[in-house]
Amino acid sequence: MIANIDELYEALKEVMDDKKWWNTDNLWEIMIGAILVQNTNWRNVDYSLQNIQSEVGFLPEKILLLEDQELEKLIRPSGFYKNKSQTIKRLLKWLKAYNFDLEAVAAIDSSKLRKLLLEIKGIGYETADVLLVYVFKKSAFIADKYAQRLFQCLGIEEHLNYQKLQNMIPWSETYTSEAAQNFHGWIVDYGQQYLKNKELWETGPLSTFTLKII
């Protein structure tokens, strides 16, 4: 268990820019981007998002009307396009039962909503948490690869995976959705700047941060 997660939050806040992680307020774009970015470079995702934007403008009804092959063609640049196109359709079909009313879905209790999202094939822990935090404005700690790398660098000895790290973090829902977004965004940014290799890590401002492990 990590005892000073709040100190890490403050330390990141101190050294990182307060930029928005997504360049859009369109929740449907964020949702689809969250699926497309699975194990994929953001640049490639951007090509796909532009294709979807120009073809159907992120309207969920229109996306569901696309033939499988049409959707696959639009998202081809971001890779794994057969899997991802089906995941997008499954998620949108699930949301159709709520009349595409994202506010109604967001009203569902956080842990129940997480379970429901995880029942959708193609949505795993990370994507579910990203959707919770960025689309449904819930509070959660996103324990992605960059977070795992960061905590590994900070001295966690055992090999981490998504669940292990998340279980080590006593995440309090007193953190707002915005705080959860900040935390995640800062960690990813930090990872891209300072977690490429050991030498880089040692030049970073967090290399002297001391994790309290209990």
Place this chain on the structure above:
DNA sequence: GGCCAGGACACCA
């Protein structure tokens, strides 16, 4: 030309 990028899943022991 090999390697990587904000995963997820089926299959196996």
Place this chain on the structure above:
DNA sequence: TGGTGTCATGGC
């Protein structure tokens, strides 16, 4: 529960 192969593209 935990490890491994598979799904795929574009940029560096």
